[in-house]
Amino acid sequence: MKSLLSIVTVLGFLSIASVASAETYGGIKIDDWKMHYGFSMDIGIPSGAGLGFVVHPKTDMLSLSVVGTYNGFGPGGRVGLKIDPLGIFSHWPIAVLADVQGGFATKGTLPGHSTDFPALEYQYVNFYGALRLGSPGNFHWLFEAGPTWLHATASNLTSVINNNSNHVTIGPASVTGWFVPTLSTGFEVTWQ
Secondary structure (H helix, E strand, O other): OHHHHHHHHHHHHHHHHHHHHOOEEOOEEHHHOOOEEEEEEEEEEOOEEEEEEEEEOOOOOEEEEEEEEEOOOOEEEEEEEEEOOOOOOOOOOEEEEEEEEEEEEEEEOOOOOOOOOOEEEEEEEEEEEEEEEEOOOOEEEEEEEEEEEEEEEEEOHHHHHOEOOEOOOOOOEEEEEEEEEEEEEEEEEEEO
16 A cells, blocks of 8 residues: 555656646746645545545646545545646646546445444555546536556455354455446535
8 A cells, every 4th residue: 555655646746847847838837827725525436435635736737636535334545646648628628637546445344234244445546537527726527437456355254154053264355456447526626
């Protein structure tokens, strides 16, 4: 998980450095740009429901987010980096973006079930293509889809299988792989 967050952080810093080195973007001098910040709400698979903080640090072609999530089993979180790879859509009311998100969900069981019920935890990286509807510096809606790398672990399986007549021992089960497609939708509101 630490290496995943490190990769997303490095990508963010490289994107900020490339934007900061440009003199103009979309006809606007970078030096004249004011930082936009705000919040987001979304729902998706595998992240669940999310509420987070969003910032456009130097230009609307770049967006960084930190989001708290809840997936029905337990709390989690994610960080994200959205970029306009062509650099031409940032001031339009519609845009196509690339979004990389790294996140996790802590171990938890379904609400209302005992702690003997199997628990699930996972880490993921989403590689999304995003369609943004609305102004990047105000309210906008996002539709996202793409592949997800997922590592999930289920524990407490022995307590479900065992009964008084047999004694089976099963360790935690895990799965790692790519899942296609995974989806997310929600909105962002930003201000200067």
